[in-house]
Amino acid sequence: MSPQSGGGSAPPSEEASTRQPGAGASLAANIAAEVTAFAHEVGSSDPVTVVGAQTHWHVGGRPHAGTREVRAPAGVWEHEPSEMTVRCGAGTTVAELSAHLARTGQMVPLDPADDAATVGGVLACGFSGHRRLRYGHVRDLVLQTRHVDASGKVVTAGGPTVKNVSGYDLARLLVGSLGTLGLLAEVILRTLPVPAASQWLTGDGDPFAVFDLLYRPSSILWDGRRTWILLEGDPADVAAEASKLESAGFGPCDGPPTIPGHGRESRTPSGLRELAGTPGGWIAEVGVGLVHRDEPVQAALVSSTNAALMTQLKQRLDPHDRLNPGRRAW
Amino acid sequence: MASETDDAADAALLADLRGVLGDRARDNDFERGLYSRDGSIEGSPPAIVCLPTSAEEVAEIVRICRQHRRPFLARGSGTGLAGGAVPVGRPVVVATSKMDRIVEIDTANRIAWVEPGVLNLDLSRALAPKGFHFAPDPSSQQVCSIGGNIANNSGGPHCLAYGVTTAHISALEVVLPSGETTVFGGVDAEPPGFDLRGLFVGSEGTMGIATKAAVRLTPNAPAVRTLLLDFDDVSEGSAAVSAIIAAGLVPSALEMMDQRAIEIVEAFAHAGYPTGAAAVLLVELDGLPGGVNAGVEIVREVAQRHHVGHVRVAADDAERALLWKGRKNAFGAVARIKPDYYLHDTVVPRSRLTEVLEKVYRIADAYGLIAVNVFHAGDGNLHPILAFDRREPGVDERVKAAGRDIVAASIEAGGVLSGEHGIGLEKRDYMGMLFSAHDMYTQDVVRETFDPDGLANPLKIIPTGSRCSDSFHQHVPEGAWV
Numbered sequence: 001m002s003p004q005s006g007g008g009s010a011p012p013s014e015e016a017s018t019r020q021p022g023a024g025a026s027l028a029a030n031i032a033a034e035v036t037a038f039a040h041e042v043g044s045s046d047p048v049t050v051v052g053a054q055t056h057w058h059v060g061g062r063p064h065a066g067t068r069e070v071r072a073p074a075g076v077w078e079h080e081p082s083e084m085t086v087r088c089g090a091g092t093t094v095a096e097l098s099a100h101l102a103r104t105g106q107m108v109p110l111d112p113a114d115d116a117a118t119v120g121g122v123l124a125c126g127f128s129g130h131r132r133l134r135y136g137h138v139r140d141l142v143l144q145t146r147h148v149d150a151s152g153k154v155v156t157a158g159g160p161t162v163k164n165v166s167g168y169d170l171a172r173l174l175v176g177s178l179g180t181l182g183l184l185a186e187v188i189l190r191t192l193p194v195p196a197a198s199q200w201l202t203g204d205g206d207p208f209a210v211f212d213l214l215y216r217p218s219s220i221l222w223d224g225r226r227t228w229i230l231l232e233g234d235p236a237d238v239a240a241e242a243s244k245l246e247s248a249g250f251g252p253c254d255g256p257p258t259i260p261g262h263g264r265e266s267r268t269p270s271g272l273r274e275l276a277g278t279p280g281g282w283i284a285e286v287g288v289g290l291v292h293r294d295e296p297v298q299a300a301l302v303s304s305t306n307a308a309l310m311t312q313l314k315q316r317l318d319p320h321d322r323l324n325p326g327r328r329a330w
Numbered sequence: 331m332a333s334e335t336d337d338a339a340d341a342a343l344l345a346d347l348r349g350v351l352g353d354r355a356r357d358n359d360f361e362r363g364l365y366s367r368d369g370s371i372e373g374s375p376p377a378i379v380c381l382p383t384s385a386e387e388v389a390e391i392v393r394i395c396r397q398h399r400r401p402f403l404a405r406g407s408g409t410g411l412a413g414g415a416v417p418v419g420r421p422v423v424v425a426t427s428k429m430d431r432i433v434e435i436d437t438a439n440r441i442a443w444v445e446p447g448v449l450n451l452d453l454s455r456a457l458a459p460k461g462f463h464f465a466p467d468p469s470s471q472q473v474c475s476i477g478g479n480i481a482n483n484s485g486g487p488h489c490l491a492y493g494v495t496t497a498h499i500s501a502l503e504v505v506l507p508s509g510e511t512t513v514f515g516g517v518d519a520e521p522p523g524f525d526l527r528g529l530f531v532g533s534e535g536t537m538g539i540a541t542k543a544a545v546r547l548t549p550n551a552p553a554v555r556t557l558l559l560d561f562d563d564v565s566e567g568s569a570a571v572s573a574i575i576a577a578g579l580v581p582s583a584l585e586m587m588d589q590r591a592i593e594i595v596e597a598f599a600h601a602g603y604p605t606g607a608a609a610v611l612l613v614e615l616d617g618l619p620g621g622v623n624a625g626v627e628i629v630r631e632v633a634q635r636h637h638v639g640h641v642r643v644a645a646d647d648a649e650r651a652l653l654w655k656g657r658k659n660a661f662g663a664v665a666r667i668k669p670d671y672y673l674h675d676t677v678v679p680r681s682r683l684t685e686v687l688e689k690v691y692r693i694a695d696a697y698g699l700i701a702v703n704v705f706h707a708g709d710g711n712l713h714p715i716l717a718f719d720r721r722e723p724g725v726d727e728r729v730k731a732a733g734r735d736i737v738a739a740s741i742e743a744g745g746v747l748s749g750e751h752g753i754g755l756e757k758r759d760y761m762g763m764l765f766s767a768h769d770m771y772t773q774d775v776v777r778e779t780f781d782p783d784g785l786a787n788p789l790k791i792i793p794t795g796s797r798c799s800d801s802f803h804q805h806v807p808e809g810a811w812v
Contacts, residue, residue, distance in 0.1 A: 026765070027765060027766075028764075082573075082575055082681060127520075140497045156765065159746035159764070162677075163489065163494065163749040164748070165749065165753070166746045166747040167765060168532070168791070169529055169531065172496070173529045193578035215552055215618055233618060234618065235620070236620030237619070267518055267519060268439050269438065269440065269519075285519070290519040305511075309506075309512075310526070316778070316779055
């Protein structure tokens with residue numbers, strides 16, 4: 001599907017794409033031509049919806065019918081392995097990003113179920129993957145965002161370095177906002193080394209005991225009867241942790257079970273215990289508290305105070321409701 | 331100076347606050363003096379200091395301030411270095427030091443509910459018997475509070491591997507500038523809606539006052555190894571930093587000290603730091619034993635490629651503690667060369683460390699100051715210390731000018747304004763070096779959503795003139811550096 005252009009989109013400039021961060025004096029001086037072109041395309045008047053790979057198109061409600069579609073720019077624009085950062089267009093697919101980083105033994109553990117998903121789409125949904133137990137929430141992988149706001153202007157938040165507290169953390173506000181506060185155009189993400197060894201194990205043992213037994217496993221999945229564990233790290237450590245699990249009755253397996261994609265139920269990690277004995281059709285992330293279900297899950301309620309703040313934020317940042325109308329982040 | 335009208339307004343405000351807090355609302359000169367400064371170099375006294383003991387009292391204070399249209403300012407231990415806790419506009423200071431309870435340690439959910447006045451190191455000590463700690467570990471961790479860590483999104487040496495404060499806060503109970511109390515985030519996996527928790531962390535008290543936090547517990551690593559490497563050449567040390575990261579290691583800490591820092595720290599800590607070296611790296615690896623041991627060998631090999639002098643691996647916990655004692659107390663030890671110091675905080679790409687360090691020395695020389703460098707090299711977070719003697723005439727201006735030049739040099743190298751200390755007052759007017767006017771306008775729109783009346787720690791973070799909001803027309807008191 002090609003975007004219906006709503007403004008004059010300039011061709012991407014090779015020079016801008018390869019420019020080093022900080023070659024100019026400030027963040028504002030270094031905006032890639034692709035990002036500027038995207039801002040032109042978004043414009044400042046009519047309602048727009050940003051389209052990624054539509055792997056999570058059902059989340060937060062569908063955009064109003066007939067809303068003009070735009071696509072964020074794609075491409076891995078800068079990767080400096082020794083800085084452990086990567087800069088890419090928000091429309092880049094996770095598959096492309098992963099393939100690029102793998103050449104130097106690095107990764108960004110976004111882990112969507114379908115890696116045709118775009119980086120911007122994963123972040124807009126704010127959905128972490130099955131290795132969140134080890135690597136944290138996807139928002140903690142984001143260093144800098146550039147988004148196009150409701151007035152069609154580019155806004156930069158965060159910074160290109162691995163550590164930064166310069167100004168308000170608007171990047172975290174955007175993650176999980178479903179593009180209703182601004183449209184992600186470019187992100188700088190933190191990369192990690194690909195672990196030297198990786199092993200899935202499965203068995204019938206108690207997943208909560210496994211959580212207490214292991215030091216920072218990458219994933220513990222549970223369907224109420226069976227438990228799957230992902231160990232990652234140094235080969236000697238993976239072997240030693242695996243042998244602990246083998247003495248508890250677990251054995252190696254090829255990979256995780258299929259994780260249902262329709263509903264995400266948010267519980268506390270200890271609240272997962274109540275799922276024991278409930279009917280199947282779900283996979284829980286032990287230690288995290290997330291339950292993936294076959295059927296859609298009713299979203300939890302937001303307090304009236306928080307709902308008022310969120311409504312105010314939306315109204316102030318998008319006064320004419322032109323960014324992804326019809327979608328709701330709560 | 332305060333006028334008679336100001337005095338009458340203060341008296342009425344004090345009477346209302348005493349109605350809630352009794353003698354824990356204070357206006358004596360001694361305490362107003364105590365709370366007039368933080369760890370930065372200037373200050374001005376607040377009108378009144380309040381010492382609440384509960385979230386309900388904090389909410390009452392905020393409501394009373396609103397009625398009197400008086401700014402309020404939350405304060406933890408006052409160790410902040412960017413002036414975030416410096417009173418501006420004769421505010422009411424809400425000191426959280428009496429809200430220092432660890433309410434609950436919930437190991438099943440790997441969180442603890444704590445009040446904002448709990449000290450960072452006290453929390454990790456309380457968690458130790460259960461095998462956990464709170465990962466952010468600023469050098470001031472013996473005295474800094476969790477509330478202050480939240481306000482500044484604080485870091486510390488071990489944030490290289492574990493991330494800064496925001497990654498370690500699940501939920502926050504907050505008294506909003508409206509006086510309402512709410513909870514942002516949650517202990518559950520995916521609280522619905524926008525991440526107001528993430529927005530609040532690092533907002534330096536401009537979006538309300540945190541009265542309780544659910545902090546994440548990090549399991550203590552089964553194996554820890556600490557290495558001290560010395561180099562004859564600063565650029566070899568810096569290059570080794572990049573090479574260690576490029577080799578695929580994520581050390582839990584990777585710290586650097588320059589020659590002057592080594593000398594003053596050694597004189598204080600007697601840790602056996604090599605005083606002749608141009609630079610040392612303190613490298614810590616933690617995790618499971620296999621990865622840690624393999625990492626030690628990789629660090630050794632990389633260091634040798636970069637002409638390391640000695641590789642000292644701490645033999646036991648006592649030696650490890652000794653090596654860290656020097657690092658964590660380096661700032662105080664600066665008093666050995668000059669009575670005052672001004673500590674900077676910027677971040678640059680690791681690959682630009684050598685170049686920016688050289689600029690820092692040149693800038694300090696040009697202003698007749700002494701630069702000492704002790705910093706988080708692994709994440710490119712520079713902490714140049716400018717040592718000076720306040721009694722020298724005109725030195726304050728030279729210190730500030732040098733500071734500004736250092737920030738400019740960092741940004742020119744592709745860096746940012748602050749890695750972990752925040753913007754506060756100190757760097758507020760530097761925001762434009764990094765952000766466009768529209769970026770700052772957007773930040774201010776977000777701030778104003780929380781605080782339309784501009785009462786929560788006004789005049790911090792966003793520079794004057796980002797937009798025509800009333801809060802920016804407030805009078806800045808004499809003596810406040812903005």
